[in-house]
Every structure is written in structure tokens, then in C-alpha cells.
Amino acid sequence: MSISRLKSEVTEDVGLHLTLSFRPHYLFYLRSCLSSYFFCPQLFTFNVLKMKYNAAVAVLASAIAIANAAPTPTPERRLFGSDSANDMVDVINGELEADCKDVAVIFARGTFDSGNIGVWVGPQFRSALEDSIESLAFQGVDSTAYPATLGGYLSNGGPASGAQSLADTVTQYASECPQATIVVSGWSQGAGVAHQAISLMSSAVQQKVAALVTFGDPNKLFRPNDKLPSNIQFHTECLTGTTLDPLCADIPADFKFPTSLSDITRPFTALPGLVKGAEEAAAAVSLVARFPIQLAQSVGDFASTVTNKNKLQRLLLSPQHFTYGNLGLTTTAAEFVAGLPQVAGK
Known part of the structure; x- marks a missing residue:
């Protein structure tokens, strides 16, 4: 799939997911897709990715919400x-x-x-x-x-x-x-x-x-x-070292780059264990809530980044980046x- 096509479909699909502003022509297209995979494989492929992404965000939101109830601010x-x-x-x-x-x-x-x-x-x-x-x-x-x-x-x-x-x-x-x-x-x-x-x-x-x-x-x-x-x-x-911050550290030759959106979001399940105090816990919950919205707002830049391996390191946001x-x-x-x-x- 070309970057331009990915940008277009990501914008359409994530926009629908966030705003629920369904358009008649899109509903017709969606019904046609559901009846025949071969009619629109690109949309099917992206919907699979979107479901993985939504699942990862849901898991992360749940984990941080639970963690938010636990920490007590220390003096x-x-x-x-x-x-x-x-x-x-x-x-x-x-x-x-x-x-x-x-x-x-x-x-x-x-x-x-x-x-x-x-x-x-x-x-x-x-x-x-x-x-x-x-x-x-x-x-x-x-x-x-x-x-x-x-x-x-x-x-x-x-x-x-x-x-x-x-x-x-x-x-x-x-x-x-x-x-x-x-x-x-x-x-x-x-x-x-x-x-x-x-x-x-x-x-x-x-x-x-x-x-x-x-x-x-x-x-x-x-x-x-x-x-x-x-x-x-x-x-x-x-x-650096064993637990490195990929946004600033030199990436080792055997580093495993993400291949899906869930690969990018999954590491955040470890963030609750690194949070200290109510302020950070609240900030973590806010991050999870704001991420998909801001992703939709900047989907063009995201698509051009995630489909270019030379730029992919920019997306390797990890829990240790917050420590x-x-x-x-x-x-x-x-x-x-x-x-x-x-x-x-x-």
C-alpha cells in the first residue's frame, strides 16, 4: 500500500472511530467490503491494525487506571x-x-x-x-x-x-x-x-x-x-545499556523494531510500575486518553513515519523515557x- 493511500484510509477510519460521523458513501463502501474481502483488501488490512491498536490502548488504559488508584503521594x-x-x-x-x-x-x-x-x-x-x-x-x-x-x-x-x-x-x-x-x-x-x-x-x-x-x-x-x-x-x-531509551540511545543491531501499532503501544503496560505519586499517575492516564485523539489529528505525519524505517525510531516511545x-x-x-x-x- 502506498503512503498516500495509507494516509487517506487512516484519516477516514480513525476519524470515524473517534467522531462516529458516519458518511453514507462510506457505509456503502463498508457494507461492500464486509460482503467481499477481495473488493477492498486495504480497508480490511487497516481495520485489523486498528483493532490491534484499540486493544493495546484499552489494555494500557485499564492498567494505568488501576495503578492510579494505588499510589499515594509521598512528601x-x-x-x-x-x-x-x-x-x-x-x-x-x-x-x-x-x-x-x-x-x-x-x-x-x-x-x-x-x-x-x-x-x-x-x-x-x-x-x-x-x-x-x-x-x-x-x-x-x-x-x-x-x-x-x-x-x-x-x-x-x-x-x-x-x-x-x-x-x-x-x-x-x-x-x-x-x-x-x-x-x-x-x-x-x-x-x-x-x-x-x-x-x-x-x-x-x-x-x-x-x-x-x-x-x-x-x-x-x-x-x-x-x-x-x-x-x-x-x-x-x-x-543506555540493557534497558535503553530508543529515542536517544544508539540502537543495537539486533534491536527488534515494531511491525504493528500494538507493538508500539504494548510496552506501556509497564508504565504503572514506574509511576511515582498521584501527579504522575494522573499524567499517565491523561496520556492514554489523549494519544488516540492526537494520533487522528496528526495521522498524515504518523503514516509517513511508520511506513519509513529510517524514521521509525522516532516512534519508539517507551516507559523508561518517563523515568x-x-x-x-x-x-x-x-x-x-x-x-x-x-x-x-x-
Whole structure:
């Protein structure tokens, strides 16, 4: 089946599944298909895939819903705080009691994440930085400019609007607080947004950026030839080894790529065992609910990705991709930031 035909049929069938807006000509086509497989084998094939996908999502939704009832937020988990942070914007907007900090870190959350820093990595990274840096401003990327949708990830590894918003915030903060050391950071799709944002800054603003810090960074899958300005240090956290994160790790030769939609979704049955606290449990349930809807909205990009083996790695979202905060890797990254020559002692 050609990519264009797959796009067309995926759009039609998933759209019907989600909206139940049946069209007379489609019902006639469907009745004809049911009476004779040979009349429309493509639709039959895709319906089989769709049923596998729906089954996988149903299993995952059930598993996470059960897990959601079990975890109790620990005091340590609650200390990570809100899914939003606006320290830099408060200064830019002239808010009362908002003042320049020695170090400013702007963070781009991952796909499906809430607020402007999310719950999986952003709050943990902020908490770890606050333990090491006394004068700190922490900021998320505007959620209107950067909604962190599946479509934004599949089309370009993160939307240009999010990258521009991040670059604009850094530029404005650097103007208001010229003595501040700035660090750009991001997780998952947000890492791609962070990479793109640096390229949108003027050379003068880039000189204010001491480092780029990323987690589960898939940027090389979209822009393999990206290079940073020489003054910007790069630190990335990526799970490798036996339990690797396929979005950022080098894939071994014997790696088994998915051959169906259920192969892509099935690994998430392990996610409930990795969740910590009510915030993450709720986020996991939300992810399952939003995934099929956003898939339908971005089905063209999904189809062109899933039918191209060179792009297929972009879809290998795994439960371990959500564990950077829980495994303490945000603390490792915060120690890197605190040890930068421009930051040490501040």
C-alpha cells in the first residue's frame, strides 16, 4: 500500500472511530467490503491494525487506571511542586518582587506534559537546581506557543513556534538581566525545541547561554547535523545499556523494531510500575486518553513515519523515557549546571 493511500484510509477510519460521523458513501463502501474481502483488501488490512491498536490502548488504559488508584503521594514527591514555572517571565513583565537572578534556566517539557514544565522531568530538575544554586530563576516554555502535542513532535521534532517562544524569552531576559548566566534545557520533544531555539537566537544572545541540557533527546533523529555554538556546553541524559531509551540511545543491531501499532503501544503496560505519586499517575492516564485523539489529528505525519524505517525510531516511545526524574538523573544534570565555570559559586 502506498503512503498516500495509507494516509487517506487512516484519516477516514480513525476519524470515524473517534467522531462516529458516519458518511453514507462510506457505509456503502463498508457494507461492500464486509460482503467481499477481495473488493477492498486495504480497508480490511487497516481495520485489523486498528483493532490491534484499540486493544493495546484499552489494555494500557485499564492498567494505568488501576495503578492510579494505588499510589499515594509521598512528601518527597509533593516537594517537586507545580507543573508550571514563570520566574523569567515575571521579571520580563515587571511583576512586583520579581528580580534578576544569577542563573536562569528555561525548560521545554515533553509531549503530552501539562503546564509549562510538566510533571515527569521539569519539577524534579527545578528542585535539584534549587538545592545547588542559591540565586535561580526557573521558567517553562509558554504552553500556548508550545502545546507539546504529538503532531508537533512527528512533524518536526518540536514546533517552530515553541522554539521561537523559548528564544524570545531568553532574549528578553538577557536584556533585562545582562549579568545572568542562562541555561537552555528540555526533555523529549522539548529537547528538540531547545536545540532549535538556540539556532534562532542572535550571536550576542547565544554568548549569554552557558549550556544546553537535555533528557531523552531525540533531536538527532530529526536534525542529525545540528551543531551548537562553541561557547555552549552540551550535557545530555540518555538511558543506555540493557534497558535503553530508543529515542536517544544508539540502537543495537539486533534491536527488534515494531511491525504493528500494538507493538508500539504494548510496552506501556509497564508504565504503572514506574509511576511515582498521584501527579504522575494522573499524567499517565491523561496520556492514554489523549494519544488516540492526537494520533487522528496528526495521522498524515504518523503514516509517513511508520511506513519509513529510517524514521521509525522516532516512534519508539517507551516507559523508561518517563523515568529521568524518578531515577535521579535530573540531579546529575543539576550538578553539571552548578559546576559550570559561569555558575560555580553563585
